[in-house]
Amino acid sequence: MNIASFTEQDFQVFNIEGLDARMEQLKQTVRPKLEALGAYFTPTLSAITGEEMFYHVAKHARRTINPPNDTWVAFSSNKRGYKKFPHFQIGLWETHLFIWVAIINECPIKDEIGKKLEKKINPIIENIPSHYVWSNDHTKPNASILNKHELQSLFRRMQVVKKAEMLCGLHIPKNQAIEMSPETLIKTIEDVFIHLLPIYKIV
Template sequence: MPVSGFTKNDFNVFTIDGLDERMEALKEHVRPKLEELGKEFTPTLSSLTGEEMFYHVAKHARRTKNPPKDTWVAFAANSRGYKMMPHFQIGLWESHVFIWFALIYEAPDKEAFGKVLEKNADFIYKQIPADFVWSTDHTKPDTIKHDELSRDELLSMFSRLQTVKKAEILCGYQVPRERAIKLSPDDLAKMIDGVFKTLIPLYKMA
């Protein structure tokens, strides 16, 4: 099934005021595209990871007043949820598309994963492409480019994962909205595929 590309309208959803109004627009414009991406990339990720993967489109169901500032589809080896597991995400903020490998604060094995990352820091530092980015908080759009990180700064992120309860680690690629709306569906799919292949070693470490 072909995926649809993202349009200006998809990004503009995040400028709509009011929880109900924004949720309505998300359901209408963005969620069908995330469903498509979920169906398209679940088999790919199952094959790359060697595990049966399931996709989960964000429903933002617990929100009562603040409209969501981003939305996504997540992929994990669990049919019931993804937050407790190492997982992958494709999604968007008003400013960009993101493609992530993520281990967020709900995951119980963060300390063990932090140790594995620390042990493999040299490999990770060399293998992650210069234009990929890191984040330590999935609720904020800010990231740090890999080529602007020193090895020690990377190590300190890995160490924080072991000691701080709310710590998170995300690594992936961002596409600014102006570039994203020009990508054909085919180019978008190829890009996502390439990013996931690059991130698989991190998933396998987790």
């Protein structure tokens, strides 16, 4: 097993000034760990979803001025990309590790997905752990625990707002994440993916 724990240095990458300097450090420290997680969890996700899955490590290739404030590895059933499809993510902001299932703004069928999620809102509430958080914007670090009414609003927003997004999963504060052994990290990610599977199956 070549999985390594995340360290304080990994999270501090996002404090480095300048695009080139931050990207260089990301490539050296964080990206190899995301590549390893991608290779490790692709077979797991293929098995539990029943689809062949592929991993995609964020390259941030379109950036020319502003350095990235987060980075991730995404898993989707499409070999060429993930942004247009429901996908899983493991990634870092300066403050926390995140493990998500995500539908982001490039997905062309968000309205259909929103309708499916709204119809299944009761099973979702029953199956998703109550401490998991939700977000409507993958470009911001914040996420919240939502009640049924708030979830319904999120799902309805997907049906009418072109740039609507939906992300659900677990945030692990930096101080907790850096204390995780590789074995604990793997077990935690596996547990989150299994708990998020009902959402992925719906969409």
